[in-house]
Amino acid sequence: MRYALTVGALLLAALTAVGALAVYGIRHRIRVDVTDHLHMAVVDWVSRMRPGYVPPPRPVRPTAQAMYLQLINSRGQVVAANAPIVRHVPLSTVRPAPGDGMRDFTVCPSWSKGRCFLVTALRLNAEAPDAPLRGETHYIYAAALEPVALGRRYLEVGFGAAALVASLAGAWGTAVVVGRTLRPVRAISSAMREATVKDLAMRVPVPAHDDEIAEFAHASNDYLDRLEKAVNAYRRFAALASHELRSPVTALRTQLEEALMYPGEVDAHAALAGALHSTERLEAIIDDLLAYTRVKNARPAEYQPLDLADLVEEEVAGLPGDRVPILLRADVRPVVRGSAVQLGRVLTNLLVNARRHAHGRVEVTVGQVGDQAVVVVQDDGTGIAPEDRERIFDPFVRLPEGLRLDPGGSGLGLAISRETCEAHGGSLDVEDCPVGARFVVRLPLSEPAGVLR
Template sequence: MPLPLRPRSIQAQTALMSAVLSLIVLTVIGFGLDLAIRSRIHSHLFIETQRVATDWIAGMGPNGVPEPPAGHADLVQLVDSRNRVITASRAASGHAPLTSPFPGDEDRLQYRIECPDGDRCVVLTAVRVLPVQSRLFWGGEPHAVYAGRAEPGLLATHRLELFIAIGVLMMTAGWTWASWRATGRTLRPVREIREKVTEISVRDLSLRVPQPPGRDEIAELARASNSFLDRLDVSVRQQRHFASMVSHELRTPLAGLRTQLEEALLYREETDPYETIRTAVRTTERCQAIIDEMLTVARVRTSAAAEHEPVDLVTIAREEAAARTNGVPVHVRVEAENGVTVLGNRVQLCGVLTNLLVNAQRHACSKVDVIVGRSGDDAVVTVLDDGDGIAPEDRERVFEPFVRLKDGRRRDPKGTGLGLALCRLTADAHHGTLSVEDSPRGARFVLRLPLLASARAQLTR
């Protein structure tokens, strides 16, 4: 379930995540920095107070106990074993002992930080006077020197933490702003692509999304989108062209059928009902043939590559030739020693050879030759008849849906004109080609398909 306060924009999400992470990291760094600065200042104060204490103790000699150091910042006290102040510097005079308890024999030098209620903390060093000096001046009673200094205002008033917190917040804000700008600059091409996509409609598929330079993911997305739009544009154009031609082809027989039925209703006494029914059946058969061809074309266009399997073209060429028992004879010649295997849909490839053989037998005078061989990485199947051939200007037109040349309409009046178009679509779906090439006599249809290894390489790209 999405969080209600989660921002929708990727830019905002990235900036928020960057802000949270940077705040956590910088807070940890700031905490460590605060401890390091405090430790450094305290260490410096310990060294200074130790120096003051040891210098005063070193001055205690035969001439007696010298006056305490007179530095205005130094808090120095001489205390006895009951922790009573014997003498003190001007800054520490009249005050209670700086610390307690009294230093023991085993730890004669101690560093302490004392924080009296309501007062500034004192960083001090407690040094026990040497036994020789204690016997000389106080009859062996232990004495100690407390030397301290008040913490600097930077530490005592928590200004250090305040400055570090302000620095952490400023750096977090700067990092968040930089992340926002960087993410916005990165996503700018995505916004441009989105704006352009919103302008694209089915009525106008000529627009393309802007392609940023480089090879990053956004550039690849733009190139993939434009490639998809190219394929979609071609597909929509083909569908529109196909739909217009189908509607044109179906309109004529349906209009004729309606006219015949209306005449049969209006002129019942003058119309033979059986003849009307026979004519209607022939018309519906033609419509059904067109619809069946249309469904076959749709299946070829939507067939998945997962349905493909290894197919031996030599085998299906011989099987299809053997099945053509009517009409002129069909001869198969194999020009490849190790067989010709491709990756494809066996049923669809058999349909291609069937249509090519039916077309060749329809126009041949005495024979049809089928030649199966190889050319580089392609399998080549040639269907050659000895008929009148196809004029160069019509060699591409014959593959258009519902296009039927004059000789074709004469030889097969009931044809739909979709056979060769279906063959071309099947060849394209198998990453191959189908074309009409030059021939000394008759029509020469050449089908080229990638061999098995080459086809598998194309599918893995």
């Protein structure tokens, strides 16, 4: 309704302006036409005058637009006229000044019973050599009844009524068209309101025609798809987190209950050591959960330019000594924007995992492909089966080999690492290699990389 009223008001304003211009144009045209005829009548009469001779004016034609002619002397007496109605009383007392030429005006004489006349007046110079009447100034008046279109408000009323009807029709048409157009939008809005956390499978109806509303419906359904996936992912994450937290909490509870129930049979030192181990396990899981949450909520505005080769070198140097050496190769020094702490954690996690699974060595390569910086961490261990290469990035997923080599892990390391890379606009994947596992980190460059010499 608001759109219909707005359109109606705008249409009324526009039509009123157009109508006002049209009325002005029509009235001006009518006045010019009548005045032109009056001028022609005056010129015709004057052209037939001779010195000492004034011909009778043309008689009034029996037409709707009667034209009256008068010759008036300087005393206001009618010398000649073409109709009885103007034979005794002057049409006007207006006297053109010398040099005025023809003067046009409107008069409404008292004897005309409310009717008005368009009048043209011309001064005849008595001193001119060819003056028909010497010795006294005379004036010619040509008059015609003012047309109804000029004297009444019929044009304004007609155009106003037309503008009002057109505006009402436009408002009604707009209401109908907008109502039909927005009907699918209302259905989409209703469906969006009904889509709750408990029923995320609901989708909005898509109109059959291919237009902006159908595009909006598709976009809404895409949004609901992403929302459903996100909520389901958070639900799975919450369930897995609860499960992972329950294990150390249950172990801690059991150890403490045994120590309280059987104080004479349970070694207090062993019970406290077991409780401390469970607490450390619980703390590690909570730390990983907090890190996972921080990565998801990280803001790019907090990132700084980083030399990725320097960061890799620092993380490699910070690792404790091990039987498995790490071979580092950096042919370029790419600069990326990011958090040194978060990216350092990614690199440390990949390096520690590679050392844990390697048989003899770990190779790390820093390079650049196109507009991306690339870090490759490859070990010579047993590798990862193709069907598990995506699953290992899910929270709390641990393969049997990982459980065997690191029983106390939380299963969040790779999930946090991938989330960190994606938060930086990059990616973390496992790629094919002849031997072992090959983890590849890709990050967008913030500036061209420097080449080592």
